[in-house]
Amino acid sequence: GESVGLHLPTLSVQEGDNSIINCAYSNSASDYFIWYKQESGKGPQFIIDIRSNMDKRQGQRVTVLLNKTVKHLSLQIAATQPGDSAVYFCAENIRGNTPLVFGKGTRLSVIA
Amino acid sequence: NAGVTQTPKFQVLKTGQSMTLQCAQDMNHEYMSWYRQDPGMGLRLIHYSVGAGITDQGEVPNGYNVSRSTTEDFPLRLLSAAPSQTSVYFCASSYAAGYGYTFGSGTRLTVV
Numbered sequence: 001g002e003s004v005g006l007h008l009p010t011l012s013v014q015e016g017d018n019s020i021i022n023c024a025y026s027n028s029a030s031d032y033f034i035w036y037k038q039e040s041g042k043g044p045q046f047i048i049d050i051r052s053n054m055d056k057r058q059g060q061r062v063t064v065l066l067n068k069t070v071k072h073l074s075l076q077i078a079a080t081q082p083g084d085s086a087v088y089f090c091a092e093n094i095r096g097n098t099p100l101v102f103g104k105g106t107r108l109s110v111i112a
Numbered sequence: 113n114a115g116v117t118q119t120p121k122f123q124v125l126k127t128g129q130s131m132t133l134q135c136a137q138d139m140n141h142e143y144m145s146w147y148r149q150d151p152g153m154g155l156r157l158i159h160y161s162v163g164a165g166i167t168d169q170g171e172v173p174n175g176y177n178v179s180r181s182t183t184e185d186f187p188l189r190l191l192s193a194a195p196s197q198t199s200v201y202f203c204a205s206s207y208a209a210g211y212g213y214t215f216g217s218g219t220r221l222t223v224v
Contacts, residue, residue, distance in 0.1 A: 034212050043116075043202050043215035044155070089154065093210050099145055099170065100213060104154040 012109045019077040021106050023090035026071060032093040034100065035064060035075045039086045047075070047088075077108075085110045114138050118203050118216035125193040125223045133188040133219050135203030143206040144186040145213070148172065148199040155202065161186055162209065193223045 013019045025033070031052040036044035050057045050064045050073075057064050063076040073090050087107050091100040119134045137144065145160035147170075157170030161180040175197060177189040186205075190197060200220050204213035 032210050036215075041218075043204075043217045044213075046212045046214070049212050098209060099157050099160045101157075102147075102155040104152065 009104070010107045010109065012111055013080050015080060015082060015110050015112050017080055019075075019080045019084065019108060021075045021077075021088050021090075021108065023073040023075075023103055024071060025073060025090075025092050027092065027094055027101075028068075028071065029094050030092040031095050033064070033066060033073050034091045034093075035062075035073075036089045036091065036102075037084075037086045038089065038105070044089060080108075080110050082110045082112055084108060116203055116205055116214050116216035118201075118219050120219060121217065122220050123222070125190075125221065127193060127195060127223060129193050130189070130191050131193065133190075133201055133203075133221070135186045135188065135216060136184050137186075137203075137205040137214070138184065139205065139207075139214065140183060141205035141207055141214070142183065143208055143211075143213075144180065145170070145204050146176070146178065146186070146188045147202045147204065149202060149218075150199050158188065158201075190221075193221075195223045197221065198223045 034049040035047040037047050038044045048059045048064050055066050061078045065074045087105040089102050089105045091102045116137045142163045146158040147155040156172050159178040161167045164183050167178050200218050202218050203216045206213045
């Protein structure tokens with residue numbers, strides 16, 4: 001069954017606002033999480049990752065938050081720009097030599 | 113540094129034909145995998161390899177074969193194409209399990 005899922009399949013935000021994309025995971029053994037961005041016609045692109053010994057990690061305009069208590073992952077994008085329009089996937093890695101499990105994705109649409 | 117290279121980018125097959133989707137990476141990654149992406153289904157794992165000479169099945173392996181004779185190459189073979197295999201196929205590689213994947217740009221396959 002699906003181990004990684006998303007609360008919202010689509011998200012529309014105004015340019016300049018902050019975006020928050022959520023992801024729920026069900027496997028408590030997962031110890032590594034990644035967010036990917038996929039633009040139309042392209043392969044998924046790595047954005048940011050976080051390991052289970054952390055609860056927050058920041059990159060350039062992006063922040064990932066991990067709440068292990070409720071098995072929740074979120075991606076925050078600051079000052080959303082039209083170039084941020086894409087589908088965003090979360091992925092988890094269960095401990096051991098296993099492949100990543102991907103969620104179904106959230107489409108982010110930025111309104112200019 | 114090319115990353116992950118997939119060929120061809122587009123392909124149309126007739127039912128029953130066979131073909132090989134090529135994937136090559138120049139990052140000396142041990143871990144490689146094949147995913148298919150269908151609308152509303154996210155990324156589903158077909159086969160993966162943790163190193164040369166080692167392959168394993170993913171979530172949807174039926175109708176596909178793989179081999180890993182070198183670290184660089186991980187071809188995906190369709191032995192007898194079916195319309196249900198119409199999809200976009202992505203190859204990905206990573207340093208090891210528990211690390212982020214680098215994706216290729218995909219192969220869009222249509223089986224008629």
